[in-house]
Amino acid sequence: MTSQTATSTTATQATSQGSHAWVLTLELPGREMTTQYGTWTPANGATRHNVFIALKEHLVAQQPQMASANTIFFSLEPNQL
Structure with missing residues (x-):
């Protein structure tokens, strides 16, 4: 595989991901901790707070016990170097 092909493949992979990379860690002190990560493309006009709330709701939908974490x-x- 040549450098050009590798660069081309990497560029294609990046465009299929969201515009932003995220990491979220929640903890129920002394009981449980969870970390999830991924990519996300926020809606136009979305704020950092909007994205945080949406991601926390997504995590809690998967792990309801983390609702009060x-x-x-x-x-x-931004999901770029």
């Missing part, structure tokens, strides 16, 4: 870490960054 503390947020330990949240990162939302």
Whole structure:
């Protein structure tokens, strides 16, 4: 595989991902902690807070026990180098 092909493949993979990379860690002190991550393309005009709430709701839908958990870490960054 040549450098050009590798670059081309990487560019194709990046465009199929969301515009932002995120990481969210929630904790129920002394009981449980969970971290999830992924990519997301926020709607036009969305704020960082809108994305945080949507991601937390997504995580809680998968793990309902985390509904009252503390947020330990949240990162939302443009998904590019």
